Amino acid sequence: MSPYESEPVDRLVTASADGEDQAVEAALRPRMLEEFIGQERVREQLSLVLQAARQRGAAPDHVLLSGPPGLGKTTLSMIIAAELNAPIRITSGPAIQHAGDLAAILSSLTEGEVLFLDEIHRMSRPAEEMLYMAMEDFRVDVIVGKGPGATAIPLELPPFTLVGATTRAGLLPPPLRDRFGFTGHMEFYAPAELERVVHRSAGLLDVEIDPAGAAEIAGRSRGTPRIANRLLRRVRDFAQVRHDGLVTREIAARALEVYEVDARGLDRLDRAVLEALLKLFGGGPVGLSTLAVAVGEEAETVEEVAEPFLVREGLLARTPRGRIATAAAWQHLGLTPPQSTRAPRGAQPELWADGQA
Numbered sequence: 092m093s094p095y096e097s098e099p100v101d102r103l104v105t106a107s108a109d110g111e112d113q114a115v116e117a118a119l120r121p122r123m124l125e126e127f128i129g130q131e132r133v134r135e136q137l138s139l140v141l142q143a144a145r146q147r148g149a150a151p152d153h154v155l156l157s158g159p160p161g162l163g164k165t166t167l168s169m170i171i172a173a174e175l176n177a178p179i180r181i182t183s184g185p186a187i188q189h190a191g192d193l194a195a196i197l198s199s200l201t202e203g204e205v206l207f208l209d210e211i212h213r214m215s216r217p218a219e220e221m222l223y224m225a226m227e228d229f230r231v232d233v234i235v236g237k238g239p240g241a242t243a244i245p246l247e248l249p250p251f252t253l254v255g256a257t258t259r260a261g262l263l264p265p266p267l268r269d270r271f272g273f274t275g276h277m278e279f280y281a282p283a284e285l286e287r288v289v290h291r292s293a294g295l296l297d298v299e300i301d302p303a304g305a306a307e308i309a310g311r312s313r314g315t316p317r318i319a320n321r322l323l324r325r326v327r328d329f330a331q332v333r334h335d336g337l338v339t340r341e342i343a344a345r346a347l348e349v350y351e352v353d354a355r356g357l358d359r360l361d362r363a364v365l366e367a368l369l370k371l372f373g374g375g376p377v378g379l380s381t382l383a384v385a386v387g388e389e390a391e392t393v394e395e396v397a398e399p400f401l402v403r404e405g406l407l408a409r410t411p412r413g414r415i416a417t418a419a420a421w422q423h424l425g426l427t428p429p430q431s432t433r434a435p436r437g438a439q440p441e442l443w444a445d446g447q448a
């Protein structure tokens with residue numbers, strides 16, 4: 092199970108897609124490689140793979156796209172098919188319960204078709220093994236019958252290109268990983284790239300925005316295009332209802348203040364965790380469960396939902412003795428760190444840490 096599934100669905104800064112995202116994302120997806128912003132390395136590598144295949148008139152190697160949610164894996168897989176001028180079949184690991192499900196999909200593929208397998212790390216074991224053979228030899232063994240009388244009927248498949256996407260590349264069994272000819276690692280986007288994403292989406296959504304307005308939204312988007320697009324939609328509402336529709340830096344900042352997304356993209360939960368760590372525990376070290384009780388959340392929520400971004404931003408560190416705040420955290424919340432000691436006066440740091448790093 093993906094750690095992202097425990098995220099509260101109403102969170103504006105979650106990188107996972109909600110219902111509204113799914114409805115509008117299709118309209119905002121870049122269609123061709125040229126329109127795809129950022130990820131320069133993956134784009135260049137992929138462009139070579141695709142161009143070479145086109146020149147040879149053959150299906151390209153299987154492609155694995157890995158990286159956190161909302162960075163463009165699904166978008167890129169559709170671009171691959173579009174660039175190859177090939178049809179695309181879309182399915183996902185959890186949708187393939189039995190090897191038979193996969194056999195049915197594979198045997199109905201046409202020559203050169205792109206098979207997009209989302210969340211490929213969540214496929215069942217028997218399906219995975221069938222996939223090994225399909226990827227390597229373009230062949231599957233369909234088992235007919237049960238017990239000692241069962242026979243394997245080999246079935247030839249047309250050449251196809253598998254595009255797998257995963258947020259958890261580390262969970263893929265090595266034999267599966269090895270069968271991809273090319274792996275693209277998606278990285279978080281730089282602010283300037285997100286600004287371009289915001290401008291592009293604003294154009295498609297007919298939102299009037301100035302460069303400073305786009306920069307403001309980009310800076311609060313946690314390196315993630317999906318979040319940038321979502322924040323843009325909320326800012327658009329605010330600009331339209333309270334003002335004349337034009338998105339400036341000030342309008343964007345005020346709108347996102349209403350939605351409690353701060354200048355660095357921290358939301359209410361992130362700030363609550365940070366504030367508790369600083370104000371109640373003097374910056375730590377404090378154990379995860381103690382910290383979670385202080386903010387009134389489950390330890391899992393704090394660890395999986397709030398902490399990854401705080402750690403990535405260099406605001407919080409996980410140590411064997413517990414969580415500690417960095418100097419940047421004090422600065423971000425506008426607080427002064429205690430002079431000589433990190434823990435509240437009289438407290439032994441060890442007593443505050445509960446041993447969970």
Ligand SMILES: Nc1ncnc2c1ncn2[C@@H]1O[C@H](COP(=O)(O)OP(=O)(O)OP(=O)(O)O)[C@@H](O)[C@H]1O
Nearest residue numbers: 116119120127128160161162163164165166316317
């Ligand atoms: N490079 C990009 N340029 C412009 N828009 C992008 C880019 N990457 C992603 N987006 C936008 O972000 C949204 C999310 O992208 P996408 O659905 O491809 O992410 P994902 O990596 O598949 O996420 P998940 O892991 O949740 O499936 C899409 O609406 C798309 O328009």
Ligand SMILES: [Mg+2]
Nearest residue numbers: 164165166209
């Ligand atoms: Mg996706």
